[in-house]
């Protein structure tokens with residue numbers, strides 16, 4: 300169980316690009332990174348596309364005014380000149396900026412924690428992976444939901460054969476907040492339906508990359524062989540970007556899967572779910588009841604495993620923060636992801652590649668796989684919703 304005791308010799312000096320006053324995701328980063336007060340220390344930032352608003356926001360977060368910068372270039376160059384400058388930066392800006400800011404951060408010698416979808420193309424991700432290796436730096440990706448401890452329980456139970464041979468993976472990430480075109484008036488939605496800023500997809504990148512990463516987390520051995528994606532723009536002005544998509548998948552070894560992702564699932568607040576069906580039993584987790592894992596063995600009463608209970612695997616208990624009596628939520632999951640990234644950065648800094656290899660965290664490969672997933676889905680959909688080999 301986690302209790303906030305320090306796991307690093309000292310907190311990492313941390314900055315943010317984006318995640319400003321009006322952003323949707325900025326506070327999730329800060330509440331995740333700063334939860335334990337021992338892993339990260341927020342010391343600088345270029346928080347906003349509007350430089351004055353960004354500086355003002357930084358000051359209201361309690362930062363020194365001279366460490367609240369106009370843009371990421373100034374942030375990286377000025378911090379580099381300081382004896383105790385930043386060591387790691389989070390990038391929480393719209394998708395189209397991730398690639399150039401990540402590259403600039405790595406060139407400045409920083410570790411990076413970046414938002415998803417990581418980049419527009421897998422070629423960009425491979426290039427950045429090579430740059431990170433050359434610079435000996437970490438790139439983490441904030442697949443925040445994946446920090447819920449019950450997903451590690453799911454991973455362990457599948458690995459130890461408790462559901463038998465995996466046959467099907469059923470995934471969904473939908474909500475209804477874009478059911479009407481009035482949603483597109485809001486700043487955070489405008490760019491999501493603009494290919495120049497959002498990239499080659501809307502909901503496939505925005506939503507399904509989360510659930511796709513969760514499938515990789517709980518099923519690390521399962522590899523995609525081919526898929527068929529059909530995507531729609533129910534609000535016509537969003538074309539060519541989709542607000543709904545359905546994907547069928549075939550994995551190497553014979554298992555099959557499906558993913559439904561949508562922002563026009565009218566009335567739905569947020570519905571993310573993964574069900575893994577094996578030859579003996581099934582496991583099901585959803586993000587609106589993240590403290591539970593449903594375990595259904597054929598011909599037996601179903602069980603609801605509960606977070607923090609002694610019967611769980613050590614991996615799931617190790618990241619529990621509140622104990623079984625109290626409800627954990629998304630901010631706890633984000634705190635776990637940030638802690639995992641901090642441990643990865645620390646291991647990298649110490650040159651401890653063994654420790655690094657044993658850590659489970661959303662790394663550059665996880666970011667690359669998310670981009671690759673979107674690329675393959677778009678290729679299938681735009682070829683007329685046909686089966687394509689997974690490339």
Ligand SMILES: NC(=O)c1ccc[n+]([C@@H]2O[C@H](COP(=O)([O-])OP(=O)(O)OC[C@H]3O[C@@H](n4cnc5c(N)ncnc54)[C@H](O)[C@@H]3O)[C@@H](O)[C@H]2O)c1
Pocket residue numbers: 316317318319320321322323324325345346347348349370371391392393394396414415416441442443444486487488505
């Ligand atoms: N991991 C998650 O659960 C999750 C949730 C929401 C958003 N996201 C991702 O986070 C990113 C941001 O999404 P959002 O919804 O917060 O967007 P948003 O439009 O609400 O906020 C973007 C923020 O970035 C700032 N910004 C834009 N360009 C900038 C630049 N060049 N330099 C500095 N600041 C800049 C804006 O001023 C704003 O503060 C996207 O990639 C999105 O996909 C992830």
